[in-house]
Amino acid sequence: xxxPIETDVVIIGAGPAGLFxxxxxxLLDLKTHLIDILDRPGGQCTELYPEKPIYDIxxxxxxxGQELVDRLMEQVKPFNPTFHFxxxxxxxxxxxxxxxxxxxxxxxxxxxxxxxxxxxxxxFVPKRPPIPGIxxxxxxxxxxxxxxxxxxxxxxxxxxxxxxxxxxxxxxxxPIAKSLTLVHHRDGFRAQQHSVNQMRELVAEGKIxxxxxxxKGLHGADGQLHAATLLHxxxxxxxxxxxxxxxxxxxxIKLGPIAEFGLNLNENLIPVDTARFExxxxxxxxxxxxxxxxxxxxxxxxxxxxxxLMAQAAFHICRPNEKLRFQYTTSSSxxxxxxxxxx
Amino acid sequence: MKIFAKDRDGKEIEIEGRxxxxxxxxxxxxxxxxxxxxxxxxxxxxxxxYVDEEWAAKLNPASDMEVDMLDMAxxxxxxxxLSCQLTCSEELDGIKVTLAPx
Numbered sequence: 001x002x003x004p005i006e007t008d009v010v011i012i013g014a015g016p017a018g019l020f021x022x023x024x025x026x027l028l029d030l031k032t033h034l035i036d037i038l039d040r041p042g043g044q045c046t047e048l049y050p051e052k053p054i055y056d057i058x059x060x061x062x063x064x065g066q067e068l069v070d071r072l073m074e075q076v077k078p079f080n081p082t083f084h085f086x087x088x089x090x091x092x093x094x095x096x097x098x099x100x101x102x103x104x105x106x107x108x109x110x111x112x113x114x115x116x117x118x119x120x121x122x123x124f125v126p127k128r129p130p131i132p133g134i135x136x137x138x139x140x141x142x143x144x145x146x147x148x149x150x151x152x153x154x155x156x157x158x159x160x161x162x163x164x165x166x167x168x169x170x171x172x173x174x175p176i177a178k179s180l181t182l183v184h185h186r187d188g189f190r191a192q193q194h195s196v197n198q199m200r201e202l203v204a205e206g207k208i209x210x211x212x213x214x215x216k217g218l219h220g221a222d223g224q225l226h227a228a229t230l231l232h233x234x235x236x237x238x239x240x241x242x243x244x245x246x247x248x249x250x251x252x253i254k255l256g257p258i259a260e261f262g263l264n265l266n267e268n269l270i271p272v273d274t275a276r277f278e279x280x281x282x283x284x285x286x287x288x289x290x291x292x293x294x295x296x297x298x299x300x301x302x303x304x305x306x307x308x309l310m311a312q313a314a315f316h317i318c319r320p321n322e323k324l325r326f327q328y329t330t331s332s333s334x335x336x337x338x339x340x341x342x343x
Numbered sequence: 344m345k346i347f348a349k350d351r352d353g354k355e356i357e358i359e360g361r362x363x364x365x366x367x368x369x370x371x372x373x374x375x376x377x378x379x380x381x382x383x384x385x386x387x388x389x390x391x392x393y394v395d396e397e398w399a400a401k402l403n404p405a406s407d408m409e410v411d412m413l414d415m416a417x418x419x420x421x422x423x424x425l426s427c428q429l430t431c432s433e434e435l436d437g438i439k440v441t442l443a444p445x
Contacts, residue, residue, distance in 0.1 A: 044380075044381070048380070048381050048384070048386045048387055049381065049384055049386040052384055052386060121380055127415070127417055128417075129417050129418070130417055130418055130444035130445070161414065161415075162414035163414055163415060184414070185413075185414075185419035185420070185423075186410075186414075186419075188410070189414065190410075190411040190412075190414045190415075214418060214419070233420075233421060249415050249416070249417055250388070250415040252378070252380065252387070252389060252445075253378075253380050298382075
């Protein structure tokens with residue numbers, strides 16, 4: 001295993017609160033590493049509503065989720081944070097020297113005196129269709145993503161969903177699969193029109209099957225699928241041969257391993273104090289939607305405020321022998337130098 | 344107006360709907376386990392309900408945005424709706440909904 005990464009602050013979650021924390025910590029010369037299960041910054045803003053307008057960000061009368069994240073990324077650029085995308089914070093332990101050791105699900109280790117949980121509602125994970133017994137097939141013959149196309153060669157593949165992932169993989173896997181069946185609850189798709197057209201051509205040529213139906217049952221043994229039962233809208237059912245099933249219903253949010261961090265959760269939220277935004281464990285902070293305190297509002301602007309106060313408290317833990325000098329970016333040539341702008 | 348909401352275990356409760364609020368908000372306020380993770384922005388499909396057939400026809404048809412979003416919901420049926428897109432009104436007094444599986 002590689003050496004642990006040492007830094008000042010590890011932030012779990014690269015949504016708006018986590019990103020603004022990079023800025024506030026950066027002004028105090030604290031280095032940051034961020035971990036996020038998604039493959040890009042922004043959290044819910046970019047995953048759930050990139051195109052939707054937000055109207056309650058101070059001084060930005062209208063901004064979309066994606067624009068807000070793009071602007072935050074521009075704002076934190078001078079501080080050069082390190083992002084660990086596609087990784088989940090899996091474990092957190094206290095070291096004898098008082099620092100935290102955070103382990104990700106890929107086995108990476110990060111050591112820092114301060115950890116900030118800015119995880120929103122938790123980790124984005126694929127939606128699991130409510131089919132009895134589906135868990136037993138996951139990883140072996142039910143997959144929520146395609147890692148290696150070759151593993152589907154000469155297989156009877158079943159794909160469910162109507163978005164771009166479902167259609168893209170239908171088109172990509174059709175030439176190599178033994179058979180391919182797409183099921184969706186309606187004869188209409190939210191996916192790109194040209195993908196839908198291509199899919200319909202393959203159906204017309206008899207190369208793939210499409211059913212307006214849902215997957216009702218899975219049949220197999222020892223994690224290996226053999227067949228699936230499809231349920232049509234007229235309540236009729238029929239069974240097809242299936243070796244691999246790919247459900248594509250997007251992502252949902254689960255709290256995940258944070259529940260095991262030994263925090264005294266209150267309805268899946270982390271209680272913090274409102275002066276420091278620290279949890280009951282010294283050096284472990286929380287900001288944004290994941291925390292609770294009297295009067296808490298789940299607003300992006302609240303996350304920004306919480307990040308600013310957290311940074312002040314985090315400074316004293318990371319730099320116990322230094323005096324914190326509070327300065328304004330408008331007038332401090334020192335801060336302007338950090339930001340790379342002319343004083 | 345009254346909403347009759349059936350939980351995933353089949354238990355039905357009666358909720359007093361507030362004019363102009365969404366059915367998702369009323370379900371959440373009543374403590375039903377509805378995720379509604381995007382908070383009512385029609386962006387996540389986690390407030391999915393089945394509307395009883397007799398009521399389904401009386402509702403305003405789903406917008407293109409809602410139809411698109413339902414593609415990301417699980418176990419969708421012809422009477423599936425996103426409850427954040429249904430507004431409480433006297434015309435819907437007595438509406439029956441069932442929480443879809445998650």
